[in-house]
Amino acid sequence: MSDDRRPHKFSEGQGLNEDYDEFTLDPPELKIDPTKVDPVDSHVLTDLLDERNITQDDVDVQSLIDVGLSYMQINRFEEATEAFARAAQFAEDDSLDEQEAWVNKGAAHAQLEEFDEAIGAYQEALRIDEDSEHAASAHTNLAYALWEWGHTEDALEHAERAVEVDPRFPQAWYNRGFFLSERGLYEEAVNAYDNAIRLGERNVNILEEKALALEELGREEEAEEIMERAEEMREEAEREMVEEY
Structure with a gap:
């Protein structure tokens, strides 16, 4: 295998609505620029959300997922894991939104080479639905994480399952x-x-x-x-x- 690591697949998100300011990357209420946050403090977003006592009904989960994706794009993977964890927490139980959050959380952990956490996140995503639009990414990413973790037999099984779920998924x-x-x-x-x-x-x-x-x-x-x-x-x-x- 080449020395260049293959990135784990994460979702593209839906983009942030210009009129929605609850969970943008830098909303006035949070007053935070993710490019200036101390990288050792991976709980900044979580702590700020806790301080606001936000309830599930107040949260646009897709916008929170987009916050995590924005962190991914600037290689702030620790902050991304926190954002995706919150998205999974606030999403409706066993919904596609929750599944998407778990897949992305796994991808963020994998970028940090935290493969144990990545595997757990992908498995949780597949527990929700093994045939959804996010399932192929979950199977593909899980296969690679299992291989990195030394479970090569299980890796091929999930790689096979991924192409069964979505035969047009190149990765x-x-x-x-x-x-x-x-x-x-x-x-x-x-x-x-x-x-x-x-x-x-x-x-x-x-x-x-x-x-x-x-x-x-x-x-x-x-x-x-x-x-x-x-x-x-x-x-x-x-x-x-x-x-x-």
């Missing part, structure tokens, strides 16, 4: 290919990588993983072509980064 196919390669099932792995690529998962990592599987199958010429493509993609990304900065 699910990518993970399935990786875990199949880990078990020496290289032909099936290549097919899974091809599905992921067709569905839009085009990056250096997946090309390198596919090339390694092809090498194991003795298809060296194909593997070499794909590795060259991966190197071109990496060089292009480096050029864009230099131009940007």
